[in-house]
Amino acid sequence: MSTRTTGTGFGRVLVFVYGIFAVAATARSLVQLTTQYDRAPVAYWLSLLSGVVYCLATWAIAKDRRQVALAAVLVELVGVLAVGTWSVLDDGRVFTDATVWSDFGVGYGFIPVVLPFVGLWWLLRGSSHQSD
């Protein structure tokens, strides 16, 4: 296992989960931005941002681009925690509709708040055990 890549083994499963979120978040935000923009523009732009981050993470983990993957997952972690906290405190003023990361991803079974931790664990685990 000296040349473990990020996109195989458990990483293959992780890429698939990231891929689902990449498609779900990007498609959802594009539909909302184009059909009901005025209802909650900030929320929809944030959903699009999450979609782009998921797309980048999916590609980077699949292609064994460890540094890019780490950066994407870190942005994802900060994003879900920041947007999650903001949405809880916001009281419906800015977030007049939900984002993917609202309330720490409650609309997606809280997977959005768990996923970056799993991603970090996987990426860092691989790098610190390169000789096992």
Added chain:
Amino acid sequence: MSATGVLFLAISAASLLVAVWLVVRILRDRPVHDALLYALGVLEAGLVLQLVWGVVQVVGAHGDLNVAAYLGYLVGALVILPIGFLWAAAEQNRSGTAVLLVATIAVPVLELRLHDLWVTR
């Protein structure tokens, strides 16, 4: 229950059954075998039927249905198993089987979204 509701429920139940079957294969560390592939094929046939049925609904009277979202979920449900299968095929071990498991768990979630969109139209 409407025919649409029966279809959502049947596909969800079938998908979860296949998911349980995949879990058993993973726990036993056995590869995906022909019987499972046939089951996935039947499930995919149901999803094709659902897409055709859904398009007929959208063309007909559909009230305030969010058509873009509805078609999006229909297409998502149609392609997730084939994409999962292709992505899983590169690794014919537990990891590959787990990819199929994720896909079969995602299908009922998509069915739930389709159901919500349809009943709240």
